[in-house]
Each structure stands twice: as structure tokens, then as C-alpha cells.
Amino acid sequence: MDGSHKSLTVALAGNPNAGKTTLFNSLTGLKQKIANYPGVTVERKEGPWQLNGKAANLIDLPGLYSLEATSLDEQIARQVIVGEQAGIPKPDVIVAVVDSTNLERNLYLVTQLFEFGIPVVIALTMMDVFEKQKHQIDVEMLSTLLKVPVIPVTAKTARGRNELAKKVIEAIGTKPEIPYAYDAAAENAGPHGKIFARYNFISEVVQDSVWHDDHAKHRVSEKIDRVLTHKFFGLVILVGVLLLVFQAIFSWAQIPMDLLQSAFGGLQDLTRASLPPGILTDLIVDGVIAGVGGVVVFLPQILLLFLFISLLEDSGYMARAAFLMDKLMSRVGLHGKAFLPLMSSFACAIPGIMATRTIESRRDRFATIMVAPFMSCSARLPVYTLMIGAFFTGRYVLGFVSVGALLLVMMYAIGVITAIIAAFVLKRTLLKAPPPPFVMELPPYRVPNLRTVFQNMWTRAGLFLKKAGTVILTLSIILWALMNFPRQSQADIDNAAIEIQKTCNCTPEEAQAKAETEAKSNILQHSVAGRIGHAIEPVIKPLGYDWRIGIGLMSAYAAREVFVSTMSILYSVGKDEGAESESLLAGVRNAKDDNGNLIWTPLLGISTMLFFLFAMQCLSTLAVVRRETNSWRWPLFMLAYMSTLAYVVCLAVYQGGKALGYG
Amino acid sequence: MTFQQIVVLAIIGVAIFFGISKAVAKRKSFSTKTDCGDDCGCGK
Numbered sequence: 128m129d130g131s132h133k134s135l136t137v138a139l140a141g142n143p144n145a146g147k148t149t150l151f152n153s154l155t156g157l158k159q160k161i162a163n164y165p166g167v168t169v170e171r172k173e174g175p176w177q178l179n180g181k182a183a184n185l186i187d188l189p190g191l192y193s194l195e196a197t198s199l200d201e202q203i204a205r206q207v208i209v210g211e212q213a214g215i216p217k218p219d220v221i222v223a224v225v226d227s228t229n230l231e232r233n234l235y236l237v238t239q240l241f242e243f244g245i246p247v248v249i250a251l252t253m254m255d256v257f258e259k260q261k262h263q264i265d266v267e268m269l270s271t272l273l274k275v276p277v278i279p280v281t282a283k284t285a286r287g288r289n290e291l292a293k294k295v296i297e298a299i300g301t302k303p304e305i306p307y308a309y310d311a312a313a314e315n316a317g318p319h320g321k322i323f324a325r326y327n328f329i330s331e332v333v334q335d336s337v338w339h340d341d342h343a344k345h346r347v348s349e350k351i352d353r354v355l356t357h358k359f360f361g362l363v364i365l366v367g368v369l370l371l372v373f374q375a376i377f378s379w380a381q382i383p384m385d386l387l388q389s390a391f392g393g394l395q396d397l398t399r400a401s402l403p404p405g406i407l408t409d410l411i412v413d414g415v416i417a418g419v420g421g422v423v424v425f426l427p428q429i430l431l432l433f434l435f436i437s438l439l440e441d442s443g444y445m446a447r448a449a450f451l452m453d454k455l456m457s458r459v460g461l462h463g464k465a466f467l468p469l470m471s472s473f474a475c476a477i478p479g480i481m482a483t484r485t486i487e488s489r490r491d492r493f494a495t496i497m498v499a500p501f502m503s504c505s506a507r508l509p510v511y512t513l514m515i516g517a518f519f520t521g522r523y524v525l526g527f528v529s530v531g532a533l534l535l536v537m538m539y540a541i542g543v544i545t546a547i548i549a550a551f552v553l554k555r556t557l558l559k560a561p562p563p564p565f566v567m568e569l570p571p572y573r574v575p576n577l578r579t580v581f582q583n584m585w586t587r588a589g590l591f592l593k594k595a596g597t598v599i600l601t602l603s604i605i606l607w608a609l610m611n612f613p614r615q616s617q618a619d620i621d622n623a624a625i626e627i628q629k630t631c632n633c634t635p636e637e638a639q640a641k642a643e644t645e646a647k648s649n650i651l652q653h654s655v656a657g658r659i660g661h662a663i664e665p666v667i668k669p670l671g672y673d674w675r676i677g678i679g680l681m682s683a684y685a686a687r688e689v690f691v692s693t694m695s696i697l698y699s700v701g702k703d704e705g706a707e708s709e710s711l712l713a714g715v716r717n718a719k720d721d722n723g724n725l726i727w728t729p730l731l732g733i734s735t736m737l738f739f740l741f742a743m744q745c746l747s748t749l750a751v752v753r754r755e756t757n758s759w760r761w762p763l764f765m766l767a768y769m770s771t772l773a774y775v776v777c778l779a780v781y782q783g784g785k786a787l788g789y790g
Numbered sequence: 791m792t793f794q795q796i797v798v799l800a801i802i803g804v805a806i807f808f809g810i811s812k813a814v815a816k817r818k819s820f821s822t823k824t825d826c827g828d829d830c831g832c833g834k
Contacts, residue, residue: 407794410801598812604805746813 135183136216137176137295138207140240141224142233143190146252146282150224151187153282154291173215178292186215192232194239208243220295221247227257227264227279230333231326237273238325241305246298249277250291268336274306348571352447361451368444369539372435374532376428377515383427388710391420406614410607413696418603421695421711422688423595425509430584432505436474437583441575445470459547460554462486465495469546472502473539474587476748480755490560494553496755497765498546500748503539503740505591506687510739511538513691514732517715534736542740545772594686602685603692609656610678610696615646651675651697670738670774671731671781673720683744690739730784734777742773 141147155174172187188207189200203212210217221240225233240247251266270277276294280287307328355361395416402408439445449466456465464486472479479499486492503511515531522530554560615623624642628635651657659681660674667677675697683690691711698714718726743749743766752762 405792405794406798410798597808601805601809601812604802605809608802608805 135178135181135220135299136186136218137178137183138186138188138218138221139224140188140191140204140208140221140236142192142226142229142236145190145224145226145229145233147187147190147224149282150250150252150280151185153285153288155185176292178296179289181296183219183295186218191236193236208240208245218245219300220298221245222291222295223247223249225249225251225277226253227251228253230264230337231329234273234329234332235325238307238328241275241303244302246301247275247303248291248294248298249273249275250287251277251279252282254279255281263338265336265338269332272306272332272335274304348443351572355444355447356450361447365448365451366536366540368439370528370532370536372439373535373539374529375435376431377529377531377535380427380431384424387420387424387426391416391424392710394420406611409611410604414603414607415600417695418606418692419595419600421691422509422599423592424711425512425688425691426588426591428508428512429505429591430588432508433474433584433587434580437580438575441573441579443570443572446570455547456550459551460560461494461498461547461550462488462491465491465550468495469499469502469543472499472504475504475506476500476502476745477751480748480751483755488560490554490558493756493761494550494558496752497553497558497761498549500743500745500765500769501542501546501549501740503542504687504745505587506745507538507739509688509691510683511535511736513694513711513715514736517712517727518729518732520712534733538736538740541737545741594688598686599688599692602682602689603696606656606678606682606689606693607696609659610651610654612654614650620646669782670777671728671734671785673726675718675726676735680738680744683739685746687739687744728789730781730789734781734784737780738773738777740773741769741776743769 139147139151151172151174154176174185176183176185186207188204191201191204194201194205194208206212207215208218208221221243223237223240225237237247237249249270251264251269254264257264264279266277266279276298278287278291278294280291307324355364395412398416399408399412402411436445439448449470452466456462465483468479468482468486470479471482476499479502480496483492483495483499486495511534515534519530519534524530524533620642621639623645624635624639627633627641628638631638631641633641656678657674660677663677663681664672664674667680672680678697679690679693682693694715695711698711698718715727716725720726749762749766752765753759756762
């Protein structure tokens with residue numbers, strides 16, 4: 128024992144959420160001191176611990192995953208362990224808190240602690256949870272293999288407290304043995320050789336000391352995995368599963384979508400018939416009902432998408448998909464941990480970007496953030512469906528695969544491929560760094576819990592409807608106003624009628640009616656939105672878009688689904704008052720430009736889908752990127768590079784398609 | 791100005807106010823800091 132200090136010093140080290148603080152509180156009682164380490168905001172907690180009569184000062188180190196000393200927490204922990212932290216003597220013993228439910232991950236830190244030459248005693252937490260999960264640990268075997276004492280502890284019941292104190296006393300002055308072999312000079316050592324040596328050792332330790340009561344389940348899972356994670360067949364099955372999912376989304380959602388469509392159409396007609404004609408009726412029918420209804424009809428597809436995502440996640444297949452993609456992702460330089468944030472981005476890029484916080488390296492994390500919005504989020508689904516529904520409904524490949532489902536799979540696949548290419552470029556230019564290794568645990572397959580699945584769908588439906596009732600409603604009203612103001616005054620219409628009567632040789636009533644019809648058709652053209660659309664038309668004309676679509680593209684920068692609302696309002700505004708509400712799909716198909724030509728073609732539909740896939744059109748995502756990267760540089764870069772990419776791709780597709788005769 | 795026009799202007803005014811307040815509101819839901827990785831760059 129080091130005699131330079133009177134009392135003993137014991138450091139408590141462990142992963143975040145391993146139960147370290149609960150154990151610290153249980154061992155020190157209420158006599159702990161909380162302060163900051165000098166000069167930094169990392170919390171320093173210490174308190175007295177009675178070790179069977181001997182007083183010790185227990186230091187709670189910051190929660191750590193490793194001791195690579197790349198983060199502030201790791202640097203401080205390392206300084207405390209080697210005795211370089213001012214005011215804290217070098218620890219006599221380290222108590223490593225290990226969460227038994229995450230044994231592999233927690234033991235990685237322990238293997239690093241062995242290398243400091245300070246005796247280590249392991250406190251094994253969460254044993255009750257682990258046993259509930261039908262697993263068992265042979266504590267003695269674990270201790271033998273790790274060559275250190277291992278004590279199961281339960282902070283709530285004080286289980287193992289005395290034994291832990293006894294083992295700590297016994298360990299003082301001993302020298303730990305590094306239980307795994309690593310030869311840095313070996314030819315195959317490589318840059319990550321030591322990391323692999325630690326994980327190989329951990330894997331052997333866990334295999335020899337942990338039993339799974341659900342072993343039969345694991346054996347079946349292993350057999351299924353031989354096929355589902357196969358290099359070639361695994362990928363074929365993955366594509367097949369995705370195709371099946373989107374085929375189902377399309378065919379199953381059709382009936383409820385048609386019903387919702389008719390319901391909103393009926394509501395529009397009923398409202399127009401019940402209310403007196405005027406500006407308020409126009410706002411309610413063409414602004415509110417058309418705008419909100421246009422988005423709400425896609426609820427069945429959103430629900431089905433989340434039904435399948437939940438089923439795939441709960442059954443354990445999603446982890447296999449991650450495993451299949453990991454090889455590809457590590458080849459382009461993305462961290463294996465990037466897969467889950469990217470998968471979350473299929474629902475929405477915001478939780479996906481927030482989920483990147485689990486990636487340790489800043490460069491790996493930023494690369495993932497920069498490519499996450501390429502994953503087709505649920506807000507793009509209504510736009511894809513609108514285009515597919517308008518131009519590709521009822522078309523089949525090989526007699527049974529619907530072109531719509533195929534196009535949808537392609538949109539998702541193009542998003543993933545673009546994300547991979549973008550990450551490849553970023554990791555070799557702006558965010559250059561070697562990819563760290565990644566170890567992944569595949570859970571056994573199981574029957575999905577229907578309650579969890581439906582709960583997830585319910586939550587998603589709630590969020591979607593909340594957005595429709597707040598953000599989409601607000602934007603629909605503002606868009607309607609932008610498309611309807613400035614309006615011609617009655618005096619201007621009367622003057623126009625007098626002018627018409629002078630030239631057309633018609634009755635005053637006929638001239639008045641003609642003036643009012645002209646005024647109505649001019650509303651959109653001369654409205655604020657119409658003027659904005661006209662202003663940007665020269666820029667978007669090469670992509671095949673006219674000023675009306677320009678309004679839609681601009682409005683979609685608030686939220687992508689607003690494009691559908693805008694189209695819905697746009698094609699309601701220019702319509703004759705007496706006409707019945709036609710479906711949005713027919714509105715898009717039959718829309719004509721100022722010369723009476725059809726605006727939309729299947730080629731333009733595909734180009735629009737690609738624009739929405741590539742362009743960064745979500746202000747909320749940009750706000751989160753700003754927050755998560757702590758700088759405006761990254762969100763502005765994201766906006767610029769994604770918008771440029773969208774423009775270039777759509778230009779190439781539209782002009783190329785036209786040259787080939789598809790225009 | 792007719793009553794309908796006044797109601798429409800009021801609705802548009804409320805929508806613009808709501809839109810602006812939503813846009814400038816501090817996004818509390820984004821401040822959840824869970825499982826922050828080491829050196830993650832989020833300024834924790």
C-alpha cells in the first residue's frame with residue numbers, strides 16, 4: 128500500500144447507467160461531497176466508505192465507455208487513475224461497476240482498467256434483471272477468467288456490500304494480471320489489433336460464464352441467421368422484404384384512402400352548399416378543408432409504414448438488416464452505430480440525428496448527421512404517393528409487382544445509396560478519419576408483441592394528426608391567403624365590365640359575368656404566391672416546373688407534406704365555383720398551364736419525387752442540426768449541398784428523359 | 791369591409807401569429823440529452 132496518504136482511496140469506475148451512482152450512494156450514505164474537477168464542468172463526487180473498520184475515500188469517476196482519453200470525461204478519469212489529478216491521491220483499488228445485462232460492453236472498460244497496474248474488484252449489478260431475462264452468470268467462472276474478484280451487488284438490499292468491502296481490503300497492494308494476450312509487434316496487429324484482442328477475450332469470457340435458459344431459441348435463431356445474414360441471399364431477402372412491405376402499403380391503404388378522399392370531397396361540397404358564397408367560404412373550403420384533408424388522406428399509409436417498421440424491429444429482423452448493412456457502411460467509412468440513427472431517419476430525420484449522440488467520434492457523428500436526411504422520411508411518403516397515384520396506378524411489372532411499389536422501393540433505395548456515397552465522400556474530405564471497429568449483438572428472433580406494435584402505430588397516428596391540425600392547418604391558411612391576395616376590388620371588376628361591354632357588343636349582365644370570371648382566373652396569377660412563383664420560374668423551368676409547382680416547392684421548405692396541401696389548394700383555387708370537388712390525383716393529372724397544355728407528365732412526376740428525395744426541405748431538421756453540431760456552418764452546408772444535388776439530378780433526369788422521348 | 795372579410799383577416803392574422811411563434815419558439819423537445827456519446831460535438 129502507498130503510505131503517502133493516511134486513508135485509503137478507492138475509485139468507482141463504470142459505464143453510464145451501469146448502476147454506479149446507486150452503488151456509490153449505497154456505500155457512502157448521505158456523507159458525500161459534490162464539486163467540480165478544477166477548471167472543468169465535470170462533476171466530482173466523493174464520500175467516506177467504511178471498509179470493515181478501515182476508512183476509505185470513495186471517488187465516483189465520470190461514467191465512461193472506454194479510457195481512450197478522447198473526451199473530457201475520459202481524460203479526467205485517466206488522470207485520477209494515474210494519480211495526476213490535483214488533490215486526489217492515486218487510488219489503491221478500483222471498483223469496476225459492471226452491468227450484467229450489458230456484459231460485453233461493460234467488460235471492455237474493465238479490460239482497459241487492468242492495464243493501469245492498480246488492483247481491480249468487480250461489482251456486478253443488475254443481476255435481478257439479468258436473471259429475469261432467463262440468463263445466468265457463473266460468477267466464480269467469471270472471476271477465474273478475469274483473474275479478479277467478482278461480487279454480485281444489489282444497492283437496494285445491500286446484497287454483497289460487506290463482501291465487496293472485504294475483497295477491496297484483500298486486493299490492496301496486489302498487482303493485477305492482464306488476462307488476455309496481445310502482441311503489438313505481431314504482423315496482423317493492425318491499428319485496431321489491441322481493441323480486437325480485448326473483444327476476443329471478452330467474447331470468450333462471456334461464452335464460458337454466461338448461460339441462456341432460452342438456449343433452444345438461440346439455436347433456432349442461429350439457423351435462421353445463416354440464411355438471413357448471408358452475404359448474397361441476405362441482401363436478396365432484404366430487398367424482397369422491402370418490396371413486399373411497400374406492395375402491401377400500396378394495396379391495403381387504397382380503400383381507406385379512397386374513403387377519406389370521398390369524405391373530404393363530400394365535406395367540401397356540403398360546406399360550399401351550406402354557407403353563403405364569399406371569401407370566408409372560399410377560405411374554409413379551398414384553404415382549410417383542401418389543405419388539411421389533402422394531407423390527412425395519407426394517414427392509412429403512414430400507419431401501415433409504422434406497422435411494418437414495428438413488426439420488423441420487434442421480430443429481431445431489423446438488427447439483421449443492420450448487420451447486413453454494417454459491412455457496406457464500414458467500407459465507406461461510416462461507424463456501425465450509424466445504422467440505427469439512419470434507420471430512425473426513415474420515420475423522421477430529427478430523432479435520427481439526435482440518435483447519433485451514441486457515436487463517440489465527432490467526425491463519424493457529423494458524417495452520419497450530414498447523410499441522415501437522405502433517408503426517405505414519412506413526410507415524403509404523401510408526395511411520393513401523390514405522384515405515383517397520379518401517373519403510375521394500375522401498372523404492373525411481371526404481371527403482379529405494381530410499378531408504384533417498385534418505384535417506392537427505388538426511392539428508398541436511392542436514398543440509402545446516396546447517403547452511402549455522400550458519407551464516402553465526406554469521410555475522405557471534410558470529415559477524414561479511420562472508422563472505428565463495431566461489435567454488434569444480434570437478439571434472438573421472437574414473435575412481435577402486438578401491443579407494442581399497435582402502441583407505436585397509435586403514437587405515430589397521434590403525431591401525424593397533431594401536425595395536420597396545427598402546422599399544416601396554419602400553413603394551409605397562410606398559403607391560401609398568399610394565393611388569394613391581393614384581390615381585385617369590386618370597383619375594379621365593375622370598371623373592367625364597362626371596358627368589356629365597349630368592345631364585345633354584349634349585355635351589361637354578360638359583361639359583368641365575363642369580368643368576374645376573368646378576375647377569378649387572375650387571382651392566383653397576380654397573388655403574392657403567384658408573383659413569387661413567377662419570380663423563381665426561370666430557375667426551375669429547366670427542371671420542367673412551372674410557377675405553380677414553384678409555389679409548391681417553396682412551401683415544402685416549411686414541411687415536405689405541405690407540397691400536397693399546396694397542390695390541393697392550388698387546384699381548388701383556380702376551379703369554377705359550381706364544379707364538384709374532384710380528387711387531388713385527378714386535379715394533378717388534369718392541371719393545365721397558361722397555354723392550355725397539361726402541366727404534369729410521368730417524367731415530371733419522377734423528377735418531382737427525386738427532388739423531394741434529395742432536397743433539404745425541412746426547417747426543423749436544419750434547426751436540430753444547428754443544435755447538435757453547435758454551429759450554423761453544418762446546417763447551411765447541408766442545405767446547400769442537398770439542394771444543389773436535387774437541382775442537378777432533376778435537371779439531368781428531366782432533360783435526359785425529354786431527349787429520350789419520355790417528356 | 792364586409793363581416794366575412796373581417797373574419798377572414800382575423801383568421802389569417804391568428805395563423806401568421808401562430809406560425810411565427812412556432813418558428814421562433816425554443817424547441818424544448820430537442821433538448822433531451824440522453825446517451826450523449828463521448829466527444830460527440832453537441833456542446834454538452
